[in-house]
Amino acid sequence: MEHIITTNGLTKRYKQFAAVNCITLHIQKGKIYGFLGPNGAGKSTTMKILLGLTNPTSGTFSIDGKQFPKDRIAILKEIGSLIEAPSFYGNLTGKENLDIIRRILGLPKNSVEDALELVGLSEFGDRLAKKYSLGMKQRLGLASALIGRPAILILDEPTNGLDPSGIHEIRNLVKSLPTMYDCTILISSHLLSEIELIADDIGILNHGSLLFEGSLDEMRKAAVQRGYATENLEEMFLSMIEQDNAARKTRVKL
Amino acid sequence: MKLLSIELKKGRRSGVFPVMLGVGLLGALYAFANFAVRKESLLSLPLPPMTILLTQLYGMIMVMNLFGIIVAACLIYNVEHRGNALNKMMALPISISGIYFTKFAILTTLVAVGIALQNIALAIIGNLYLPEGTFDAAVLLRFTVYSFVTSMPVLSFMLAVSSRFESMWITLGIGVAGFFSGMTMTTANSKLFLINPFVLIMEPAMSPNTVIDTTVIVLSISETIVFLVAGQMLMKHIRYE
Numbered sequence: 288m289e290h291i292i293t294t295n296g297l298t299k300r301y302k303q304f305a306a307v308n309c310i311t312l313h314i315q316k317g318k319i320y321g322f323l324g325p326n327g328a329g330k331s332t333t334m335k336i337l338l339g340l341t342n343p344t345s346g347t348f349s350i351d352g353k354q355f356p357k358d359r360i361a362i363l364k365e366i367g368s369l370i371e372a373p374s375f376y377g378n379l380t381g382k383e384n385l386d387i388i389r390r391i392l393g394l395p396k397n398s399v400e401d402a403l404e405l406v407g408l409s410e411f412g413d414r415l416a417k418k419y420s421l422g423m424k425q426r427l428g429l430a431s432a433l434i435g436r437p438a439i440l441i442l443d444e445p446t447n448g449l450d451p452s453g454i455h456e457i458r459n460l461v462k463s464l465p466t467m468y469d470c471t472i473l474i475s476s477h478l479l480s481e482i483e484l485i486a487d488d489i490g491i492l493n494h495g496s497l498l499f500e501g502s503l504d505e506m507r508k509a510a511v512q513r514g515y516a517t518e519n520l521e522e523m524f525l526s527m528i529e530q531d532n533a534a535r536k537t538r539v540k541l
Numbered sequence: 542m543k544l545l546s547i548e549l550k551k552g553r554r555s556g557v558f559p560v561m562l563g564v565g566l567l568g569a570l571y572a573f574a575n576f577a578v579r580k581e582s583l584l585s586l587p588l589p590p591m592t593i594l595l596t597q598l599y600g601m602i603m604v605m606n607l608f609g610i611i612v613a614a615c616l617i618y619n620v621e622h623r624g625n626a627l628n629k630m631m632a633l634p635i636s637i638s639g640i641y642f643t644k645f646a647i648l649t650t651l652v653a654v655g656i657a658l659q660n661i662a663l664a665i666i667g668n669l670y671l672p673e674g675t676f677d678a679a680v681l682l683r684f685t686v687y688s689f690v691t692s693m694p695v696l697s698f699m700l701a702v703s704s705r706f707e708s709m710w711i712t713l714g715i716g717v718a719g720f721f722s723g724m725t726m727t728t729a730n731s732k733l734f735l736i737n738p739f740v741l742i743m744e745p746a747m748s749p750n751t752v753i754d755t756t757v758i759v760l761s762i763s764e765t766i767v768f769l770v771a772g773q774m775l776m777k778h779i780r781y782e
Contacts, residue, residue: 375629415554
């Protein structure tokens with residue numbers, strides 16, 4: 288089993304608050320890793336740490352055998368990302384936005400059209416990005432992550448703002464990417480049913496701590512052992528979070 | 542070169558280029574219009590013709606340049622802050638410090654072009670309206686370089702401010718406050734106030750002659766470097782959150 292991303296005791300503290308608390312992840316090459324957790328669980332913070340956007344308080348991580356900050360440029364060349372809200376130049380068109388990223392990554396000119404087509408934004412490529420709808424901005428963000436077909440994709444809530452057909456389209460796209468061009472995907476989403484359909488492995492975070500890591504089958508086994516509902520991912524997820532929250536409350540009382 | 546082409550592309554429709562080129566052209570037109578209308582009264586002043594040409598028009602031109610620099614600095618980073626584009630840049634294999642230096646280079650070139658346009662106008666006015674044999678191109682060139690060098694600390698300072706504040710209005714407010722502080726301090730005639738970059742830019746306008754003050758030049762270059770390095774260091778430590 289080859290791991291392309293590994294973290295070891297990764298921690299991020301803001302004064303007394305631990306946004307990420309000593310998490311150890313193992314993300315397999317060529318697989319889709321679903322990162323789940325309630326709001327404020329630390330998913331986005333972990334993703335930001337992996338992209339070098341924020342420094343961990345302690346712990347280490349490596350991406351394809353490389354480490355921040357020494358190999359920042361080499362790592363970022365391999366990663367396409369969409370973190371939180373899509374980021375773009377409002378004064379430029381969709382095409383121009385992607386062209387900037389293309390130039391930074393040193394990609395051929397046709398990669399812009401390729402990325403627009405991949406997310407279904409070809410006919411709106413000449414429109415100013417500030418005039419895009421929320422869903423179109425999200426697609427542009429996805430296109431900017433997919434341009435150049437990177438080896439690793441880090442997607443934080445990529446279906447935010449999309450309509451049901453858009454969600455379906457993006458889900459199918461994300462699912463097809465590892466086989467299309469052998470990439471690894473770390474994806475977070477609140478839509479558990481979406482993750483259940485596309486992820487090979489799951490990581491569940493709550494209050495910055497990793498509650499579970501493994502495949503969906505392993506999760507089912509663990510759920511049975513712990514006496515959780517095993518109907519679907521959502522049931523297992525909710526049971527796991529509820530029990531962790533209850534245990535935390537007990538610890539606080541003691 | 543790659544960074545320059547990327548930054549030039551980002552500047553499209555941002556208003557940065559029209560603002561600085563517009564200031565240059567407006568300054569040139571102002572100089573023409575003013576000299577054409579007030580030629581007799583200006584040339585009757587008890588000053589050498591070259592001093593009249595350079596000092597009597599520069600005040601207004603300096604104010605235009607100052608506000609041009611403030612607005613252009615606001616706009617050049619506004620495109621990065623609006624739409625969180627800078628966040629995307631941080632997740633790409635590009636140097637954030639490199640982006641900062643390139644923006645500085647673009648603004649510097651635009652200011653240089655603007656000042657050049659204004660001084661070309663002064664050269665034409667000098668040849669057309671000054672008494673024969675009194676126009677001195679070397680003096681004009683020295684004064685051009687002087688006004689450019691004294692403009693640089695404000696540019697460097699405003700770029701550092703603009704890179705830090707997401708709201709363009711805060712940057713603009715600091716620029717306007719800087720202008721008023723410069724207007725107040727420059728009349729106090731204290732060397733200590735030369736620390737204020739907004740006082741330095743006003744120095745050529747406050748001078749009664751075309752003599753270049755070496756202290757002002759040295760301070761201008763030093764402050765430009767200090768603000769540039771400080772701004773770049775702040776950008777280096779800027780974090781996504």
